[in-house]
Amino acid sequence: MEYKIAIVNSSSFGRVFPKHVEALKEIGKVEYFRVPNEISGRELAEKLNGFNIIISSVTPFFTKDFFENKDELFIISRHGIGYNNIDLAAAKNHNVFVSIVPPLVERNAVAENAVANLLALVRQTRNSSKAAIESHWTDRANFMGNNLTGKTFGVIGCGNIGSRVAEIFKYGFNGRVLVTDPKLDNEWAIKNKVELVPLELLLREADFISLNCTLNETSENIINYETLKLVKSGVYITNTARGALIEEKAIISAIEKGQVAGLATDVMISEPAESSHPYFGNPKILVTPHTSAYTYECLEGMGEKCLTDIRAVVKGEKPEYLVN
Template sequence: MKSYKIAIVNSSSFGKYFPQQLERLKKIGEVESFVFDNDISGKDLAKALNGFNIIIASVRPFFNKEFFDNKDELLLLSRHGIGFNNVDVVAAKAHGTVVTIVPALVERDAVAENAVANLMALIRRTVDSQEAVKNNEWSKRATFLGINVTGKTVGVVGCGNIGSRVAEILKFGYNARLLVVDPKIDQAWAKKVGAEVVDLDYLLSHADVISLNASLNETSKNLLKDREFSLMKKGVYITNTARAELIEQDAILKALDAGIVAGYATDVMYSEPSFNDHPFVKHSKILVTPHTSAYAIECLQGMGEKCVADVENLISNKPLESVVS
């Protein structure tokens, strides 16, 4: 029987809430957890993981071509999540590594609900007002003024698995006018929920609230720059549980300071972890959470089960699901 060594890379949640998943892996082989800097070079990452032929990986660091060119035998890289933009799947395939992801539906409700939760906390100044109470400043309550989302125009950019659920919550939960942008939109779904399929410029110029749920690729990176912010209605609110790189950092800071954007809620950062000296964390109109959109019990259980099943199926020569390379 082949010997297996399993590395769990940069995941703060795998095995924490469902230790039985970790125990199942230990029955297969040696298991070790690693935490690496996000910007570790591919060569150094490969060296640090020498001898490990199975990896369960978080959203960072990057498993790039340099990593695969320098890595000894790697049979499986199982992403503990639905995205794989931190994995060079072409290089992985060239080196005989199978890359799998968590099926989209596992994260759908958790991430969508958090996008809306962060949005409402931002709009209704929930965190600020709680801090006021903690500081015995109840008298400041009249300063925590927000808006109603009910009846407003909401725009969802990226209407796939998660974005479509965000759209449904905002449409039916808040009786909103729904604008959506997605080059691969499901027209039958859009008709069913009463969504208006529009182009990005139209959405930006009409939406009171915007949710970013697009996947990150060459066409969506820095999707929102100075030009796009100039099109927005003054006082717009934005929530982002997709990828930080959808927005150009300096552009949104300028838009916030100019009053174009009334508030920005983000669960994703350009560099993770980010600290309290980051301009986003310091900004009074930005709500930052530490990439916790998937942190619902049901979601984490499903993610962990998928990764463990990947490993068990691999060693049993059974077909793997949600393979991307």
């Protein structure tokens, strides 16, 4: 059988590690696709007609309509750990495997970036570097920041990545760590001396907050006008999970009022974000283009996992880390 492999909307698979694409070519024909984020399921199915293996990014959305109009498809292998852009029930009904990268592959890279972006925001790294480039060295007093050592940290969503962020806060900054997560690993929490608390308490007491929860009906817009009324004045927030965890107008308002000191986000509701987005015009908001997983170690592991998935399917076996 001739296999046809589509790499859809991925800006990284095979780019940094060409060996992954070369390995795919030994299996079948490989082609890259760039499609609009909001493409309809039917149109997406038509564009991918004849392709029976897909490596996907965080976009587009593989909807029920997609699966109902798609010809033979064996697997969608996510080049990442999220899968909220794939209708899992529809995939199962059409006998399509959906697999993800093992959580540990992305754990350190994403957690470290959550803290790196937070530090860059708090210490005004971007703004002070710009001043240095423009020879405004005498303006350095304008770039005051805050210490993180010994402060209170809040982690919303303390699973694979959130738990690593909590560890960095605990052991890197000797801080008090509050976590909110209905599925917290209690043994881990006791070992690392972190406190499981209600969301309201976390918001009231944390000096710095990291968002690391999955996006679902209970977490969408978890940071909104009402919850932002509870946060400690001058709090900083970092988000490396999903843009829709934050109600954008609410966070902008809170920053303008001084309730929130700043936001560092690696994710947006709509990606790529337009340059006209109000986040970009605000000096207290740091945006990076969804690069938390962009370390050599992480991307190599992600690519190897996709290859393993596809080789398993070609052999008639089930891939690991199926989510449907």
